Amino acid sequence: MGPRRETEATLDALLRAANRGDARAYAAFLGAVTPIVRGIARSRAAGLGADAVEDIVQETLLAIHRKRQTWREDMPVRPWLYAIVRYKVVDALRARGRRVELPVEDFADVLPAEEGPDPTERGDAERVIAALDLRAQRIVRAIGFDGCTIAEVGAELGMTEGAVRVALHRALRKLADLRGRLVE
C-alpha cells in the first residue's frame, strides 16, 4: 500500500502542476503514467500484437493530453486516468473488430509495463503524421524526435514562439482526431 499511495500523491501533484503550466511536471506525469497505461493495454489487448498495443498507448496519451483539464484537483487521479484508459482501450478494440467488457476495478492489479524491444516506427503514428501539413510535420518531428525547444523550432522555421505553440497545439489536436477516425 505504501508505494501505491506515494505514486498516487505524486501523480496528483504532477498533474496539478502540469495543469498550471509546468511543462517539466507534465513531462514527468506523462512518463509516470505511460507504463501504467501500457500495462493495462497489454493485459487487455495482448492478442493484437505489440505494435497495436503501443498504438493504443499512444492514442490514450493523446486523449489524456487533450482532456487533461477535465481532471478536478480535489479528486484522485487514478479513477480519472483508469476511466480514460478503459474508454480508449475499449474503443480501440472495438475499432479493430473485437467486443470487450472491461471491469474498472481490476486495473489496480495490472503491473506497469515497459515499452517493448522494438519501438521503431509505429504504423498508425507514421501514417497519421504524414497526413499533417508539412510545417506541422516539421514542428512535431523537431520537438518529438530531435528534442528541439519551441524557441529553436521558431528560429529554424522563421516563426514566433507563440506561432509555434499554436501550430503544435493544432497539430496534436489533429493527430488525436485523425487517429480516432483512422481506426473507425
Next chain:
Amino acid sequence: MRTDELIRALAADALPEPPVPARLWRGLLAGALVVAVLALPLLGLRPDPMAVVTRAAVILKQTFPLLLAAGAFGAALRLARPGATIGRWGLLLAVAPVLLAVAVAAEWAAVPPGGRMAAMMGETHRFCLVWATLMGLPPLAGALWALRGGASTRPALSGALAGLLAGGTGAALYAIHCTEDSPLFYTVWYGLAILLVTGLGALLGRRLLRW
C-alpha cells in the same frame, strides 16, 4: 513515432484547453439568445405576463422546464469528467416530474370528466409541440458544442442530458408566449417536446461526443 517522442511533443504543448463549465454556459446562452431574438418576437409574449409570478399553475409551467434544465446542466458537467457519475443531480432531475404529477392529479380532480380531454388538448397543442421543440434546437447545438470539450465516457447519455438541458430551456422560452395554463396541457405537450429534443440529443451525442 516512438512513445517517448510523442510524450516530448505533448509536454511541449502548454496551451490550455478551455474548461467545460464555462463553455456550457456560453453555448447555452448563445442558443437561448438565438431563440429569444429570432423566435420569441415572431410569436409574441403572453398578454398577462404577471401571471407567471402570481398563479401556481403558471409558475409551475414556467419553472418545471428550468428545473429539468438545471438538473441536466449539473449532471452533464459531472459526466463530462471521466470516472465521475451523475451523483446527486439525479435527485434534482426527479423534482420536476414529482411536482408535475401532483399538479396533474389536482387538475384531474378539479376538472369534470367531460372537460379533461379538452383541457389536455387545449387549442394550440400542435403549434405548441412544433415550436417548443424548435426552440430547443439552438440550445441543443450550443450544449453539444460545449460538451465536445469534455470527455464523457457515455456519449449517448451525455447527449441525452444535453437534449434535456436544451429541451427544458426551449420549453421555458416557449412558455413566455404560451397561454395554455392547464397542467394537463403543458405536462403532455411540453413534456413531449422536451422528450423529442432529449432523444435527438442522445442520437447526436452518440456520434458527436466521442473522443
